[in-house]
Amino acid sequence: MNMQPTANVTAPPMPKTLAETGLSVVMMRDILLKSMFRMNVDLVSDLARVISLSVPLTQELIDMARGQKLVEATGTLHATSGNEMGYQLTDSGKARALDALSQSEYYGAMPVPLEHYGKQMKRQSVRDIKLTRDQLVRAMGHLILPPDLLGHLGPAVTSGRSILLYGPPGNGKSSISNGIRAAMGDKIYIPRAIEYSGQVITVYDPIVHSAAEEQTDDPNSLRRTGNRFDPRYVYCERPTVITGGELTLDMLDLKYNPVARTYQAPLQLKASGGIFIVDDLGRQVEPPQKLVNRWIVPLEESRDILALQSGEKFTVPFDTLVIFSTNFHPNEIFDGAALRRIFFKIKVDGPTQEMFLRIFAMVARKKGMPLDEGALLHLLKTKYPTIDNVFANYQPVFLIDQMISICDFEGIPYQMTPELIDRAWANMFVKDEKIAK
Incomplete structure (x- = not known):
């Protein structure tokens, strides 16, 4: 379905210097060394693609590592790769890579600092979407709905606030939720990973995020085309995360891998800029009241609070349209305070x-x-x-x-x-x- 964009999303600018990445030079150097060690990549153009930086910045990191005797030129020109010089880790470089891997197994794409990520989320906020009745009608064209329902849905979606869809089962609440996503129709930039306090949190998830087009990964091509946007991001459809009876509160926390010593973003962070659908509310292990209480700060203040393994808490942007869907009457599962925090309550009834x-x-x-x-x-x-x-x-x-x-x-x-x-x-x-x- 071809939908016209509903928001004017500004792309994250390409870093022109290492300082503009917002990351420490040591962190970038170590990710470079770990990537070379784990992936056995020796060409600058390939390394640039792996670590998601431009060729000039990747070369600058290589030169820095060479100056520290961590990387050396192989002395071989690759005729099939534009006569590029190959590089390899020295014994000191391998030792440094192993030491860095013992602290964190993360390698590959350079992360985006949390502060930079917050600025990009403001550029592509779900609250900036201007949805028209025609767009909603086209997105819901496969559904036969009561005539006044779209009049309730439109303002709810355009506001970017929370929505509660309730009513008897089997009347399309889930289909309506998916239609809302289709109506948005535009695309945003999802970071491959974000960095906070030296810790890396992976965000981009191919299961959740749908890349909108083949990204130009050839760094030489990026250089020729004027570096359209920061390659540490992936250009994607606005994400949709759908959970049902399996949703538990710990699924909304950072996931720490103690073996790899890396973090994975929770579901609501992966849904940033898009929709988080809680389907079949009332069928989860935790009572609905408890689940909604977890969303109070994010829904009211547009920020979420996460915690590292050390216990340190930090704030991340919460820019997500949350849709709760339930077969129960709201008064059966919520108290008045919880209902006040859900901005739109829309009944989806059976057909005449x-x-x-x-x-x-x-x-x-x-x-x-x-x-x-x-x-x-x-x-x-x-x-x-x-x-x-x-x-x-x-x-x-x-x-x-x-x-x-x-x-x-x-x-x-x-x-x-x-x-x-x-x-x-x-x-x-x-x-x-x-x-x-």
Whole structure:
């Protein structure tokens, strides 16, 4: 789906000097040595790609390490790589790399200092998104929704504040959450890693982050094209993190690997600049009230507090649209204080009979199931009164898929009959009865 950008995101500038990276020279030198040791890379152009710096800055680090007798030229020109000189670690360089690895196994892309990261998040804040009704309609085009629902969703998304979607199950709360993400339509810059107090925290995660385009990793090409943006970042779709009943409070803390002595960003930090969806709220081990209490400071102050293994606490930007989705009534799972902190409360109800029939017809058409008036009347007049005519958005898909499976098994053309409706209906609900043990 081609959506027009909804925000004007400024790219992180390319560092022109080592000082502009914001990192200590010793840290950069050690990451260079560790990368050479672990990856056996010997060309400056390849090293620049690995550590995500420009060729000139990488060469400057190499020259510095050579001056300290940690790196030496191999004396070999690589004809296939533009006659580049090769480099290798000296015995002292290998010893220094091993010592640095014993302190932290992190190597590869240079991290972005936390302060620099905070500035970039302001440039690409989710709160700067200007979403129009047309964009939301296009993103939700595959859904049949009550006409007033978009009027509630639009201001909620544009505000960048927290949203609670509640209502009976099976009516598209999860689909709506994903549609909101699609409506955003623009792209931001995700750091491969950030640095705080000498510690490296990896942020970019291919499972969470979707690279928007092939990044120009060839440093020579970067030099020719004028260095479009800092290669320590990856140009990505705005991220979406979806959690459900598996969410626990410790998933919102920094993850420390005691073997590698490195940190991994928690879920909400990976979701920065995008959406964090807490689906099926009320199904987690921790009660909803406790989960929301964890979000109080981030939601109110746009900052989160994390802790290193040493116990030292520090603040990171919290620039995330948080969407809570639940099948429970809000008053059942929250107290008044918690509800006040969730800025928008939007009920997603089941469809009317008219909307249900539109959904049913749309699904049938997509799946190649011919509609039958007699079967539909049987469904509406005989089956739905048994459940007090409570319609849900998931039911058309369920019933039609059931009839398709029966037709496939029986070896008959796709068709809709009262008998097939009865057989499909029997699988949609479980009869309330006692089972002998």
